[in-house]
Amino acid sequence: MTDILNALILFANFVLVPATAYGAQLALGALGVTLVFGILRFSNFAHGDTMAFGTMVTILVTWWFQSMGVSIHPLPTALLALPFGILATVGMLLATDRLVYRFYRKVKAAPIVFVMSSVGVMFVMNGIVRFIIGPDDQRFADGERFIIKARDFKAATGMAEGLTIKVSQALTLGIAVIVVIALFWFLQRTRTGKSMRAFSDNEDLALLSGISPERVVMITWIIAAALATIAGTLYGLDKSFKPFTYFQLLLPIFAAAIVGGIGNPLGAIAGGFVVAFSEVTITYAYKKFLRYLLPENLEPDSLVQLLSTDYKFAVSFVILVMVLLIRPTGIFKGKVL
Amino acid sequence: MSFLSGENMTGGYGAADILHDCTIAVEKGEIAVIVGPNGAGKSTAMKAVFGMLSIHTGRVVLDGTDISGLSPQDRVKAGMGFVPQTNNVFTSLTVQENLEMGAYIRTDDFSETMERVFELFPILKEKRNQQAGELSGGQRQQVAVGRALMTQPKVLMLDEPTAGVSPIVMDELFDNIIEVAKTGIAILMVEQNARQALNIADKGYVLVQGRNRFTDTGEALLANPEVRKSFLGG
Numbered sequence: 001m002t003d004i005l006n007a008l009i010l011f012a013n014f015v016l017v018p019a020t021a022y023g024a025q026l027a028l029g030a031l032g033v034t035l036v037f038g039i040l041r042f043s044n045f046a047h048g049d050t051m052a053f054g055t056m057v058t059i060l061v062t063w064w065f066q067s068m069g070v071s072i073h074p075l076p077t078a079l080l081a082l083p084f085g086i087l088a089t090v091g092m093l094l095a096t097d098r099l100v101y102r103f104y105r106k107v108k109a110a111p112i113v114f115v116m117s118s119v120g121v122m123f124v125m126n127g128i129v130r131f132i133i134g135p136d137d138q139r140f141a142d143g144e145r146f147i148i149k150a151r152d153f154k155a156a157t158g159m160a161e162g163l164t165i166k167v168s169q170a171l172t173l174g175i176a177v178i179v180v181i182a183l184f185w186f187l188q189r190t191r192t193g194k195s196m197r198a199f200s201d202n203e204d205l206a207l208l209s210g211i212s213p214e215r216v217v218m219i220t221w222i223i224a225a226a227l228a229t230i231a232g233t234l235y236g237l238d239k240s241f242k243p244f245t246y247f248q249l250l251l252p253i254f255a256a257a258i259v260g261g262i263g264n265p266l267g268a269i270a271g272g273f274v275v276a277f278s279e280v281t282i283t284y285a286y287k288k289f290l291r292y293l294l295p296e297n298l299e300p301d302s303l304v305q306l307l308s309t310d311y312k313f314a315v316s317f318v319i320l321v322m323v324l325l326i327r328p329t330g331i332f333k334g335k336v337l
Numbered sequence: 338m339s340f341l342s343g344e345n346m347t348g349g350y351g352a353a354d355i356l357h358d359c360t361i362a363v364e365k366g367e368i369a370v371i372v373g374p375n376g377a378g379k380s381t382a383m384k385a386v387f388g389m390l391s392i393h394t395g396r397v398v399l400d401g402t403d404i405s406g407l408s409p410q411d412r413v414k415a416g417m418g419f420v421p422q423t424n425n426v427f428t429s430l431t432v433q434e435n436l437e438m439g440a441y442i443r444t445d446d447f448s449e450t451m452e453r454v455f456e457l458f459p460i461l462k463e464k465r466n467q468q469a470g471e472l473s474g475g476q477r478q479q480v481a482v483g484r485a486l487m488t489q490p491k492v493l494m495l496d497e498p499t500a501g502v503s504p505i506v507m508d509e510l511f512d513n514i515i516e517v518a519k520t521g522i523a524i525l526m527v528e529q530n531a532r533q534a535l536n537i538a539d540k541g542y543v544l545v546q547g548r549n550r551f552t553d554t555g556e557a558l559l560a561n562p563e564v565r566k567s568f569l570g571g
């Protein structure tokens with residue numbers, strides 16, 4: 001019995017808790033991608049680097065606060081800096097829209113032209129971030145680190161295995177829930193939110209109804225900026241901030257958006273968790289877990305790891321390909337790319 | 338002088354003209370129907386009245402004002418409602434949200450208008466919280482007409498409202514349209530089902546190759562042997 005409990009604690013500690021936090025981060029990222037796709041009708045490749053940009057500004061403001069001794073202990077100072085990061089990113093995205101995308105909208109360019117120009121935007125943003133904060137790892141988490149420490153957990157329960165829950169993980173989940181509720185309330189209940197859904201559903205009829213496309217587009221960028229900055233900051237608090245990692249996040253985020261059904265916000269959330277749990281369960285080494293559950297003579301010698309963590313992006317990629325082959329509309333019937 | 342008139346309209350989508358000196362007019366509370374063979378430019382004529390394609394000759398006059406220079410959006414604000422033939426509802430929005438979006442340009446309280454739409458189409462009130470995409474073809478058309486009515490237009494234009502619906506539903510829709518006309522709205526519609534449409538029309542326009550061929554009351558057109566032979570199948 002204790003063996004089974006120990007196995008479960010082990011699993012929760014290394015799979016359940018981290019994958020839930022990671023899933024929430026991906027879900028927030030995928031929501032941004034899916035909204036931009038629904039309204040502006042293109043896959044925004046710059047979203048990962050938008051996250052990096054927002055997080056960078058948040059980090060810089062965090063450092064500034066830290067140098068002044070401003071703190072909201074036990075919570076990380078970054079939460080206080082987050083609104084500034086969001087504001088800067090909103091400015092950045094609106095400027096990008098003005099300088100790049102608006103022109104292509106005016107000439108009614110094909111979606112692929114938008115995608116390619118977003119690749120350009122991605123490189124520029126990537127360059128700006130590296131130029132300002134450098135390509136290296138940055139740590140900016142402060143405040144209390146753990147809600148439950150493994151050692152305390154062991155002492156309290158008398159189990160051999162410990163469970164760790166980090167503040168960043170709990171924060172991620174809590175903030176993600178609040179953000180998602182706020183977003184859905186906005187989309188379902190407000191006049192502006194409904195007009196965005198109408199625009200996404202049927203652009204011509206929306207124009208006929210007097211819905212202003214420029215306003216809808218502007219609000220979409222503002223929301224995308226907020227989502228990207230929040231997702232990026234939470235990811236950075238949970239792990240660490242490195243511009244290249246954020247660029248790489250693009251793949252799991254797109255996989256999440258497409259698995260759920262691109263253009264469908266509910267799908268983006270489901271997709272985020274599907275991708276996160278697949279990635280973590282497939283790259284987890286089950287040796288110790290199985291040792292608790294199996295009789296001694298069946299104990300595995302190898303790590304029982306399906307895929308090395310170095311290949312974790314392969315998981316997203318396989319999910320992406322499978323979904324596009326088998327069910328291109330995704331779980332929640334989004335649009336087909 | 339008619340309430341809404343497109344006078345001597347000539348124009349098309351590209352270099353080639355589709356409409357040639359085409360005139361269409363409708364009075365308040367009346368139903369005007371544009372009929373004609375396939376490719377006669379029926380929908381094109383209506384789109385020209387609504388400003389969805391440019392006419393280089395002729396003009397469109399609404400209530401005594403020349404609106405030829407206005408965009409379709411501005412014509413909506415000027416009091417024109419348009420129901421496109423296809424994709425005329427927001428499928429992922431509920432019936433009520435569709436109506437709300439129809440009233441998007443209104444800043445005043447539009448609940449009364451919505452009540453009136455529900456009176457006109459009682460089934461929509463029943464299904465107000467259902468997604469418009471889940472409704473039957475006839476109910477969707479009702480949503481589409483209801484959406485256009487939300488701006489309280491003075492003119493309602495319908496592009497083949499009965500396309501793809503069963504004969505029973507068609508009769509129902511025509512009844513609805515007569516009801517709308519009775520409230521004093523001018524109705525201009527393009528119809529494929531010429532005989533039934535002319536039956537309810539105060540005025541009919543038979544177009545052939547972008548030109549006015551016959552213009553008369555619906556009754557007279559139905560009685561006209563030439564029209565019957567050429568366009569109504571005898």
